[in-house]
Amino acid sequence: MGIVSRGFSGRRRTTDPDLPPGQYLTEDFPVLSAGPTPHVTTDRWEFTITTEAGERYRWDWAGLHELPVQRFTTDLHCVTKWSKLGTAWEGVSLDDLFADVETAAEYALVHSYGGYTTNLPLGDLLDGQAWIALRYDGDDLTPPHGGPARLLVPHLYLWKSAKWVRGIQLLHDDEPGFWETAGYHDYGDPWREQRYWGD
Numbered sequence: 001m002g003i004v005s006r007g008f009s010g011r012r013r014t015t016d017p018d019l020p021p022g023q024y025l026t027e028d029f030p031v032l033s034a035g036p037t038p039h040v041t042t043d044r045w046e047f048t049i050t051t052e053a054g055e056r057y058r059w060d061w062a063g064l065h066e067l068p069v070q071r072f073t074t075d076l077h078c079v080t081k082w083s084k085l086g087t088a089w090e091g092v093s094l095d096d097l098f099a100d101v102e103t104a105a106e107y108a109l110v111h112s113y114g115g116y117t118t119n120l121p122l123g124d125l126l127d128g129q130a131w132i133a134l135r136y137d138g139d140d141l142t143p144p145h146g147g148p149a150r151l152l153v154p155h156l157y158l159w160k161s162a163k164w165v166r167g168i169q170l171l172h173d174d175e176p177g178f179w180e181t182a183g184y185h186d187y188g189d190p191w192r193e194q195r196y197w198g199d
């Protein structure tokens with residue numbers, strides 16, 4: 001005998017149209033870090049973009065705040081299969097940080113305080129697709145979630161959203177980061193379920 005649960009649990013949480021294949025919804029905000037949480041104070045914080053020609057563009061905490069801070073709402077998809085929909089953030093668009101950067105590079109390697117790295121095509125950081133996030137759900141970003149500032153690239157699996165972001169290195173040739181070297185997919189599109197090499 002089958003157990004009829006139709007109408008019992010409300011909306012069918014595994015068929016939400018905003019849920020990529022293989023993902024489930026969570027209301028929590030899990031913390032996933034490959035190592036200890038680095039404690040970066042805003043008086044020491046800096047963010048750099050280094051071009052393929054070795055040119056450096058640098059922002060300290062005050063300089064970052066001279067750029068417009070955008071509010072945005074987005075969905076998060078972790079490769080460990082949880083998704084969290086409709087999360088509210090504030091941050092600086094990468095478009096504003098790249099406005100004066102002269103580059104012909106196609107790839108970016110993102111570096112974090114603590115040594116984490118992740119790679120992606122430069123194009124995926126532009127055109128309103130990525131931010132340096134400073135606030136989550138109305139509060140300053142906590143250190144476990146990447147505070148004081150993290151990258152957020154929500155159209156890719158969340159491992160691409162480097163916490164405690166420190167800089168972006170622009171490269172002509174793609175170079176794998178921490179999880180990409182360990183067998184995760186080079187690009188990581190949740191809608192194409194690109195979790196691991198060969199997916």
Ligand SMILES: Nc1nc2c(c(=O)[nH]1)N[C@H]1C(S)=C(S)[C@@H](COP(=O)(O)O)O[C@H]1N2
Nearest residue numbers: 030031032033034112116145158159162163
């Ligand atoms: N610096 C750094 N950034 C990181 C990670 C990490 O270990 N170190 N983990 C990544 C992974 S695998 C995920 S799923 C998300 C988790 O973000 P959260 O802890 O805020 O949920 O951060 C990503 N960014």
Ligand SMILES: [Mo]
Nearest residue numbers: 032078079159
């Ligand atoms: Mo993850």
